[in-house]
Amino acid sequence: MKTATATAPANRPITNFLDQEYSAGFETLLEADTLPKGLSEDVIRVISAKKKEPEFLLEWRLEAYRHWLTMTPPKWAAVSFPEIDFQDIVYYSAPKKKDGPKSLDEVDPELLKTFDKLGVPLHERARLAGVAVDAVFDSVSVATTFQKELGEHGIIFCSFSEAVQKHPELVRKYLGTVVPQGDNFYAALNSAVFSDGSFVFVPKGVKCPMELSTYFRINARDTGQFERTLIIAEEGASVSYLEGCTAPMRDENQLHAAVVELIALDDAKIKYSTVQNWYPGDKDGKGGIYNFVTKRGDCRGARSHISWTQVETGSAITWKYPSVILRGDDSVGDFHSVALSNHRQQADTGTKMIHMGRNTRSTILSKGISAGHGSNTFRGLVRVSPKAEGARNYTQCDSLLIGDQCAAHTFPTIEARNPTAHVEHEATTSRIGEDQLFYAMQRGLTAEDAVSMIVNGFCREVFKELPMEFAVEAQKLLGVSLEGSIG
């Protein structure tokens, strides 16, 4: 960009824009029960014992671990980072406590303050907002609100550990049925060492009366977070679930390798929304979370519907492909995504829609925003199997570039093995240029307003899929994450 000597620096909007501080980057000092670094069968046994798990689960973990030992990290994603030393990670860290909090009153006030600072509505605010929250701090779930009210509808919403204790038969029936232990390198690692997560079970015919939400927080140093989420909607049930994520600012990278499994039986609907704001690293690419996540939904029943909506603004590296297996006839899968990469962030994200049932439909709507030196990759697979008569897919994949140092890539793959399949793909790339900013500023808008107007316009179709209060949050988050991007 050319500079002007006679004009104020405020006239160089793209230069000043993307340097906003990460506001969730504080650390909470808590006494923690932490295992030494490293991974072995013994570590897994200790984790399992600490959680008083039934024998089947320990065996399941060990099986996963043995499988993992035979695997190598995937190399195909368009991201680059130094090799991870998996023996240099702490696999279990929990805030110290007696027996686990029975109610919010027993939760460490420091911890509540943390979630308060992050704007997680754990307390009365939860009641006002009508959102039931499960909060996962480092490796364990610290509080789940609204359990009683949900219980009256027969809905189970609790930490994964609690589900293992209280509903082992459900866990055993569904765990690993969507993402098997050996599915991929990070899923296998997660299966071996996962420490907590959320569990949701909505029984037949029940429409969950409120939004369910989990808030994930990585706090401790050198700790990996491996949570496991399992959501089951029985016949005719429906549920909307949202997860939010943050972490303190640290110079070293931290690993987050989660697995999420969704199961929808006949006529069930699951809507899963993510607002991911893990620490992205500083503007030179130091620190930040490696977010290597396996998310998959199984439309097991006829006419079932699984919908993924994600707003990905954080993490140094994002490697994530929330997918839907459309097994049931007439089932529907959606993927709506906004992925932002600023500074040195790398995002390789997308989805897989596997059409197996007849007349299955899927929609993919991906909005990638690259700014600074960010790199954003959309990777999509639409597979129509031979038996999937009348399957339809519509894919739209848009990229927005801010400045001229960033990159956007699109890798769509279509495998249609049934002649009746109807698959459409559209892609666009646009750039926020100096021209557009100058035009908007000449009409009296600030550079920030102009960029946020353009970015929000670009993302509108995805934001409208988010629950109302989170749509507002996502919009704000995007504004913050983009500050300093103009240059």
Place this chain on the structure above:
Amino acid sequence: MLDINNLQASVEGKSILKGLDLHVKAGEVHAIMGPNGSGKSTLAQVLAGRDAFEVTGGSVTWDEHDLLAMPIEERARAGLFLAFQYPVEIPGVSNAYFLKAAVNAVRKHRGLPEFDAMDFLTRVKAEMKAVGMKEEFLYRAVNEGFSGGEKKRNEVLQMALLEPRLAILDETDSGLDIDALKVVADGVNRLRSPERALIVITHYQRLLDYIVPDQVHVLSHGRIVRSGGRELALELEEKGYGWIGDSGEVHSAPEPAGGAQ
């Protein structure tokens, strides 16, 4: 109201404006004419604050403020409006949203209450009628897929809504048919008032049949080489730009429109 003294500006090291003087009083309409490459559009962009142009000398005073020290949006809020020669497309942002944000930014600056959605729609629909724009343009993305004429109408619409104190029209007439030209002229004429000043940049005399200027200036090689009344424009029409040039510079007849910055 506007005093430009010895203004010099360059782009990518190439000098474009080489000591330009211009004095505009409130209530006046000034036409600036000149061949392509003479610096007409550069002048407009420098006044609006485009940073691709480097001001290397001179001064611009606007209502006792140092115009060149003001950020782009401050100039706009204080009432400087530039009708673009090539209006910019902003995909994904509706015209209605954009216009409302702009109008309210300016109103706020002037200490006026911001328009709510209803007030705004009433106002904008009335103005759209005046410039012959269909309502559907409110809900389309800013300038996206607009024809050349529609884009220019949209500029005139914005000008009317923002009620500028100093409006600069940068070849707004280029590429327009006679009907669209009349719409632009009508928009400008409606805006004429004792408090406002207008600078109309044009390649052709034609527009000045509809907008009668108080003064006409001829720009050549980054300087104003002749000033006069309306008759100067007619003279240019007759003789072309070849005969101007006080410093021995000789120019060919006008090129077709559209090639300037």
